[in-house]
Amino acid sequence: MAHPPPYEPYYLAPPLPDYGYSTNDGNGINTLFVSGLPDDVKAREIHNLFRRRPGFESCQLKYTGRGNQGVKFDPETGLTLHIELARSNSRRKHKPGSGPYVVIDLRTKSGADARETSSDDDDGSDENVDAVNQDDSAADKSAEQTTTSIDAFAPDNDQAEKTSDGACSTLFIANLGPNCTEDELKQVLSLYPGFNSLKIRARGGMPVAFADFEKVEQATHAINALQGSTLASSDRGGMHIEYARSKMRKP
DNA sequence: AGCACA
Numbered sequence: 001m002a003h004p005p006p007y008e009p010y011y012l013a014p015p016l017p018d019y020g021y022s023t024n025d026g027n028g029i030n031t032l033f034v035s036g037l038p039d040d041v042k043a044r045e046i047h048n049l050f051r052r053r054p055g056f057e058s059c060q061l062k063y064t065g066r067g068n069q070g071v072k073f074d075p076e077t078g079l080t081l082h083i084e085l086a087r088s089n090s091r092r093k094h095k096p097g098s099g100p101y102v103v104i105d106l107r108t109k110s111g112a113d114a115r116e117t118s119s120d121d122d123d124g125s126d127e128n129v130d131a132v133n134q135d136d137s138a139a140d141k142s143a144e145q146t147t148t149s150i151d152a153f154a155p156d157n158d159q160a161e162k163t164s165d166g167a168c169s170t171l172f173i174a175n176l177g178p179n180c181t182e183d184e185l186k187q188v189l190s191l192y193p194g195f196n197s198l199k200i201r202a203r204g205g206m207p208v209a210f211a212d213f214e215k216v217e218q219a220t221h222a223i224n225a226l227q228g229s230t231l232a233s234s235d236r237g238g239m240h241i242e243y244a245r246s247k248m249r250k251p
Numbered sequence: 252a253g254c255a256c257a
Binding site: 170172174175199201203205206208210240242244245246248249250251 | 252253254255256257
């Protein structure tokens with residue numbers, strides 16, 4: 001008779017009971033924003049922190065390069081995790097074939113170790129995190145192997161969320177008048193090569209728009225040409241245009 | 252200054 005295994009790997013475990021945590025205060029946010037992480041944090045560490053928590057689905061680790069860059073922090077003394085509700089929910093759902101977590105590395109390549117890839121980090125630096133968990137090891141390896149790595153420095157990925165200099169092929173347009181219409185804006189934008197699509201959000205207040213272009217360079221061209229220009233509908237100054245924080249999702 | 256889409 002075959003004995004049942006001592007424990008199930010997390011990816012085979014039965015669904016955890018629903019504690020109703022997914023319904024929160026009502027703003028619909030079910031993503032946590034975690035900051036205060038050391039620069040050398042590994043995606044697997046974050047995954048280990050949350051993987052046993054009821055309702056946890058997936059995590060996404062982004063090296064912004066904004067934080068402790070160039071500064072040696074003693075993890076024993078300096079670091080405090082800060083966790084808050086995210087501004088918006090993560091759009092990355094756990095799709096079959098993709099890894100349990102996602103890595104986005106936007107750090108500039110000045111430090112000695114530049115980025116984590118899916119291949120090379122083995123154990124040694126994550127005892128603290130492992131101590132939090134009751135068990136692991138086998139599952140970790142498989143998790144590591146299926147890690148998805150999104151590298152902003154990879155050559156020729158115009159469709160990346162953002163390039164290293166902050167450019168993006170989607171533009172964010174603000175300072176629009178209350179009567180600005182999608183058609184009006186679309187008419188202007190379509191004069192510029194590579195223009196794909198436009199979305200206007202009112203969000204209760206003044207409208208803002210997202211304009212997607214085929215290539216980053218084409219978005220750059222449009223931003224340069226249209227920055228500060230005034231639409232007919234405007235009851236205020238010209239448009240404020242920036243690169244969007246993330247590329248518009250595929251239609 | 253204001254950054255969504257699922």
